[in-house]
Amino acid sequence: MTIRDLIPWRRDNNQTPAVYRDNDRDPFMALHREMNRLFDDVFRGFDTRLPPFGGFAARGVNWPSVEISDTEKEIRLTAEVPGLEEKDIEVLLDDGVLMLKGEKRSETEDKDRQFSERVYGRFERRIPLGYEVEQDKVDAHFRNGVLTVILPKTAKAQSQAKRIAIKG
Numbered sequence: 001m002t003i004r005d006l007i008p009w010r011r012d013n014n015q016t017p018a019v020y021r022d023n024d025r026d027p028f029m030a031l032h033r034e035m036n037r038l039f040d041d042v043f044r045g046f047d048t049r050l051p052p053f054g055g056f057a058a059r060g061v062n063w064p065s066v067e068i069s070d071t072e073k074e075i076r077l078t079a080e081v082p083g084l085e086e087k088d089i090e091v092l093l094d095d096g097v098l099m100l101k102g103e104k105r106s107e108t109e110d111k112d113r114q115f116s117e118r119v120y121g122r123f124e125r126r127i128p129l130g131y132e133v134e135q136d137k138v139d140a141h142f143r144n145g146v147l148t149v150i151l152p153k154t155a156k157a158q159s160q161a162k163r164i165a166i167k168g
Helices: 027-044 057-064 155-160
Strands: 067-072 074-080 087-092 097-106 121-128 139-143 146-152
Touching: 067 121, 087 146, 097 146
Parallel strands: none
Antiparallel strands: 067 074, 074 146, 087 097, 097 121, 139 146
């Protein structure tokens, strides 16, 4: 058997080999590449932080937006919850995890809406703290759609932090 016997031949009369060494000639690979390019182009324009259809629950960990600062004595969490009131939000601390729960209700009925980018529904956000906090001294404030939670660290947690020297 020779190497020529292993090469597939076309069905035309001149019997030239139909070897596709370059994937550009393979119509199935060209179609595959073109479909991948089209999907990449379509989804490249979407901002992944936008809520998917289905409300806050489908949005996942992106809502509410939070900012966390960690100092020697406390952890401060600030959450943006525009359009909500104090009664719409619940703050829980359980086993080193801070939970923010709530619901944003629609102000109008669906039949009245022509177009809306606003999102309504229930949300829940769990934030592991990583430190022991003094639970009886935790303080939460709500003002102008911004929730601020201050979690004082225990004396033990404050002493655990150790500065490590960086060598150059």
